[in-house]
Amino acid sequence: xxxxxxxxxxxxxxxxxxxxxxxxxxxxxxxxxxxxxxxxxxxxxxxxxxxxxxxxxxxxxxxxxxxxxxxxxxxxxxxxxxxxxxxxxxxxxxxxxxxxxxxxxxxxxxxxxxxxxxxxxxxxxxxxxxxxxxxxxxxxxxxxxxxxxxxxxxxxxxxxxxxxxxxxxxxxxxxxxxxxxxxxxxxxxxxxxxxxxxxxxxxxxxxxxxxxxxxxxxxxxxxxxxxxxxxxxxxxxxxxxxxxxxxxxxxxxxxxxxxxxxxxxxxxxxxxx
Amino acid sequence: xxxxxxxxxxxxxxxxxxxxxxxxxxxxxxxxxxxxxxxxxxxxxxxxxxxxxxxxxxxxxxxxxxxxxxxxxxxxxxxxxxxxxxxxxxxxxxxxxxxxxxxxxxxxxxxxxxxxxxxxxxxxxxxxxxxxxxxxxxxxxxxxxxxxxxxxxxxxxxxxxxxxxxxxxxxxxxxxxxxxxxxxxxxxxxxxxxxxxxxxxxxxxxxxxxxxxxxxxxxxxxxxxxxxxxxxxxxxxxxxxxxxxxxxxxxxxxxxxxxxxxxxxxxxxxxxx
Numbered sequence: 001x002x003x004x005x006x007x008x009x010x011x012x013x014x015x016x017x018x019x020x021x022x023x024x025x026x027x028x029x030x031x032x033x034x035x036x037x038x039x040x041x042x043x044x045x046x047x048x049x050x051x052x053x054x055x056x057x058x059x060x061x062x063x064x065x066x067x068x069x070x071x072x073x074x075x076x077x078x079x080x081x082x083x084x085x086x087x088x089x090x091x092x093x094x095x096x097x098x099x100x101x102x103x104x105x106x107x108x109x110x111x112x113x114x115x116x117x118x119x120x121x122x123x124x125x126x127x128x129x130x131x132x133x134x135x136x137x138x139x140x141x142x143x144x145x146x147x148x149x150x151x152x153x154x155x156x157x158x159x160x161x162x163x164x165x166x167x168x169x170x171x172x173x174x175x176x177x178x179x180x181x182x183x184x185x186x187x188x189x190x191x192x193x194x195x196x197x198x199x200x201x202x203x204x205x206x207x208x209x210x211x212x213x214x215x216x217x218x219x220x221x222x223x224x225x226x227x228x229x230x231x232x233x234x235x236x237x238x239x240x241x242x243x244x245x246x247x248x249x250x251x252x253x254x255x256x257x258x259x260x261x262x263x264x265x266x267x268x269x270x271x272x273x
Numbered sequence: 274x275x276x277x278x279x280x281x282x283x284x285x286x287x288x289x290x291x292x293x294x295x296x297x298x299x300x301x302x303x304x305x306x307x308x309x310x311x312x313x314x315x316x317x318x319x320x321x322x323x324x325x326x327x328x329x330x331x332x333x334x335x336x337x338x339x340x341x342x343x344x345x346x347x348x349x350x351x352x353x354x355x356x357x358x359x360x361x362x363x364x365x366x367x368x369x370x371x372x373x374x375x376x377x378x379x380x381x382x383x384x385x386x387x388x389x390x391x392x393x394x395x396x397x398x399x400x401x402x403x404x405x406x407x408x409x410x411x412x413x414x415x416x417x418x419x420x421x422x423x424x425x426x427x428x429x430x431x432x433x434x435x436x437x438x439x440x441x442x443x444x445x446x447x448x449x450x451x452x453x454x455x456x457x458x459x460x461x462x463x464x465x466x467x468x469x470x471x472x473x474x475x476x477x478x479x480x481x482x483x484x485x486x487x488x489x490x491x492x493x494x495x496x497x498x499x500x501x502x503x504x505x506x507x508x509x510x511x512x513x514x515x516x517x518x519x520x521x522x523x524x525x526x527x528x529x530x531x532x533x534x535x536x537x538x539x540x541x542x543x544x545x546x
Contacts, residue, residue, distance in 0.1 A: 105372045106372050
């Protein structure tokens with residue numbers, strides 16, 4: 001496995017074979033591991049990018065506290081058979097003040113888009129930069145960041161980017177908590193409370209399976225199950241899977257998504273119905 | 274030469290050799306001819322795209338009146354040695370309502386950006402789409418649309434698009450009028466008045482060559498030379514060549530740019546100093 005930190009060297013190395021790409025912000029866990037394994041299995045060459053992208057953090061404290069574990073990340077990539085790890089500096093990715101941006105409308109309006117101003121512009125722009133740097137024919141993203149995945153699908157379709165976007169199911173702890181790099185920032189008390197997020201999503205999914213169609217009633221019951229003083233919910237929403245827009249009546253496939261603070265740590269999760 | 278109208282067929286044809294790209298809106302004239310000739314000379318394969326992009330027209334009448342001359346365009350491309358012409362329908366380029374956009378800030382703030390709201394978002398987005406469809410290693414643009422050229426240079430740098438942008442000098446009629454597809458919309462009277470635009474730019478350039486440094490005085494003299502009732506000036510500005518921002522003192526390389534209506538026809542031009 002080769003570690004590369006400049007765009008110039010990366011382009012020289014990949015000129016021949018266009019690796020598949022797994023874009024990450026590092027602090028890799030078994031969810032990233034699933035992305036890398038899937039790519040290694042499906043493609044002759046796999047590249048992993050590790051870049052904590054400052055422009056997608058709307059909260060400076062979140063950026064400052066975001067975990068960085070490069071040595072462990074490299075060991076994981078190596079063990080899973082990745083061929084190239086691209087770990088650029090912020091200056092390598094943004095040598096000048098960035099003036100060109102990718103904006104994706106509609107799909108970014110609700111959920112994270114409503115609570116994290118500027119976040120999706122930062123994500124769309126850095127993912128587009130990575131797609132231009134690597135020119136991958138396939139790229140892998142986790143379903144845990146469901147709205148991000150939906151946005152990237154729209155971006156790629158609308159801008160004719162010749163890459164296939166592969167969504168990979170969320171990996172969970174045995175107690176149901178979705179794996180996230182931010183989980184390691186939870187103290188013991190909040191870690192014990194955290195599985196309630198997934199249980200609330202399952203409760204909503206069960207209500208739908210039992211025939212409930214009214215989103216307001218489904219959300220009300222799910223939110224009631226989260227009445228723990230350790231948990232502060234940003235949103236719990238039932239959305240359509242393509243445009244990630246809230247639905248008032250469940251009459252087709254939906255995604256149930258939530259975001260909540262556990263102490264200072266903000267977590268997101270979602271399930272398909 | 275091969276004419277292609279769908280993205281799928283185009284990608285199959287170019288898979289092997291990544292042609293250089295000359296993006297146009299058709300109604301080709303000798304200025305486009307210079308772009309195509311330059312590309313044919315400098316690259317093994319040249320593609321020309323012909324697409325009147327509706328999203329960059331802020332004025333519906335301008336879009337409706339824009340000249341369309343596909344048969345003559347194809348004959349010119351053939352005679353100059355182009356290998357592929359890509360002439361998609363609007364539905365082929367925009368099969369769904371477009372939700373993803375490229376926005377380039379700062380360089381698009383003044384001149385055309387101030388007078389044509391939404392224009393540069395439309396241009397940046399369609400050029401990015403063409404770059405993703407063709408994946409060219411070189412692309413050719415005329416200096417007549419100077420701010421567009423400057424914007425595309427910023428877009429490509431900031432989004433790491435692996436394409437070299439080549440600017441090609443403006444081609445002029447014997448009387449100095451810059452070639453433009455819109456020139457054929459001028460009636461005889463306005464056609465006779467039109468060379469005054471270039472003469473005003475030359476007057477400003479001469480003032481600078483003679484030592485004048487004060488932009489306000491230079492612009493004042495140039496505008497005074499355009500006091501013809503057939504000409505209505507949108508702007509005449511002296512800008513820096515990188516960010517296309519007005520300068521008040523000329524103390525380095527500049528571009529002098531103007532836009533003016535001659536009857537219903539809006540023309541632009543610029544010169545380097």
